[in-house]
Amino acid sequence: MDKQTPLVEMKNMRISFGGVHAVDDVSVDLYPGEVVGLLGHNGAGKSTLIKMLSGAYQGTGDIYVNGEKVEIHNPRDARKYNIETIYQTLALADNLDAAANLFLGRELMTPAGTLDDDAMEAETRKIMGRLNPNFQKFSAPVSALSGGQRQSVAIARAVYFNARILIMDEPTAALGPHETQMVAELIQQLKAEGIGIFLIDHDVHAVMELCDRASVMKNGKLVGTVNIPDVTDDDLLGMIILGKTPGEAA
Amino acid sequence: MRQAPQPDGTGVFDTAIRDLVLMQENSKSFFSKLGIDTRLLGMIGALVVVWIVFDVITGGRFLTPRNLFNLSVQTASVAVMATGMVFVIVTRHIDLSVGSMLGFIGMTVAALQVQVLPEVFGLGHWSIWIIAAFSAIAMGAMLGAFQGWIIGYLAVPAFIVTLGGFLVYRGAMWWVTKGQTQAPLDTTFRLMGGGAEGTLGETLSWIFGIVAAVAAVVLMLLSRRRKAGHGFAVKPVWAEGILISLAAGLILCFVWVMNSYPIAKGAMKRIARSEGIELTEGMVWYHGVAIPVVILLTVTVVMTIVAQRTRFGRYIYATGGNPEAAELSGINTRLLTVKIFALMGALTGIASIIASARLNAVDVGLGTLDELRVIAAAVIGGTALSGGFGTIYGAVIGALIMQSLQSGMASVGVDAPLQSIVVGIVLVFAVWVDIVYRRRTGQ
């Protein structure tokens, strides 16, 4: 794996909000077909870090995609590099239906140049049939959906457009055990297709199960990055709570 | 009437709304099969009630072709602007400047066609109305775009920017002519304000109505076929049939009413002389659909297409529903704001053409209080100030309800101060009903 070019490298990323160093000199990377977990307390800076990759925030630092330095100034730039994001807040327009949200910013158009809502709904039905077969509320605004249904719309949006780099910010926060299991299977499947995934998750066990490596953050700083096969649950918890890598703690 | 206090202490109106919601639940099967949303039904219901009440009070003088023709012409200017205000309010902004902007544009364009263009081309030259109309729309679009730029890129709240515009344009309007009234306007330009000459006339009105009705039927059938082609559920045939007949029927009925309003003898003589027609005894001409109404209907159709069928419209609603989500989806919400206010300005330009042409004169008071009428029309038509919700047809019906109230009260002899009081109360009441309705239906 070492000889491969990383899909993404983020080097020396920094951003602060009004004097608060939300992300302070953090470097992480991600290889094709790899799942990297991002761990840390609430407010550690995980969401802020990945928002610099998805174009939502502009910090300083260098971002490389497939070894080439890129400038990501806005979400359109990120989409150009096939970086797709499931935001923690889901980022859904509550007043629009599932199809309108799924295709927001990338609508399907008729030859006459108008929105092709029927085609978008048909595509949405297809992908939802794969991700969440119970989903039926295709013409309701997403405000009428349950937390889990909303989450599956956000997931469908990230998966539909052939992501090469997928960012999942607490994707199972609103899901029940069954749906969580489905997301775990989806992650395995996407990984097998060679997609690289940043997975932010509170559940250390889920990270142990799904990830190849994990980067732990605390107070905006990177505590360290470890290979999952080399560590235990307790090692990860120690990194999160104490802010020390297993080596240092010993 | 005394009302027993309700447990939640809100009284008679709350009970009425609860009944309404219940009625809606019960009638759901029928109307939901028809696919008409209940808010539209409610607004049409309110309009019908207003019309019938005034017709009864005036002893049948309200629902006459003459009065309905006047109503349609009086509504046009505010309704045109209300369609643009929907987009502004849907994206959580407001535009307080449209009344003053209408006045400023009206005065500038009037001065242009009264003082400047006749000097250049000669009085009554055929190109004057085209240059004047184009200038009005371009001027509105530019003023609006500038306001939108301050709102979108400099992040000054729309309330403040357009409050500034409200004052600036009213002042600027005075400077254009040092307060002098401009009249008379170009004769062709005046046709866009309605009146005996400013209509399609009988034959053209029928053609217009038939083309519109056929277009409506074809579009509805095409949409049905497309949906069925994708395997989506479509309405039952009877429901589709009722809707199609309703749409076509309403259009033709409207044309028929407008074609039943005879042109007065004096105006007939004037028209006959200018067109070189020999008038014979017993000859009657009818108005037909007024040109400002044709403009309004065109604007309504175009704006509806923009709202429902274009990326621009989709982004407006997405931004109104969740600005952050829109931004994260790659929508340039700042540029969107500029476009929305530019469009609002262009529509204000069109409204200014209608308003000044109708009066055949522009004085410094033109457009006063129009911003409030426009906002009220959009809001009565179901546009939520919290953003994300609002329809073009709703705003147009809202404008029609407001104008019906005002004209109705005037014809009953209610004096102007009381008219204001009633309209003000109705506005607050309508919005409250809408809020309770949304809460009850969980929208």
Ligand SMILES: Nc1ncnc2c1ncn2[C@@H]1O[C@H](COP(=O)(O)OP(=O)(O)O)[C@@H](O)[C@H]1O
């Ligand atoms: N837009 C913002 N404005 C101000 N502070 C912010 C903003 N976004 C994040 N922060 C701050 O940055 C820190 C990291 O937040 P976040 O990245 O959301 O943490 P995590 O996702 O790890 O829970 C927090 O202190 C948060 O308050």
Ligand SMILES: [Mg+2]
């Ligand atoms: Mg977070």
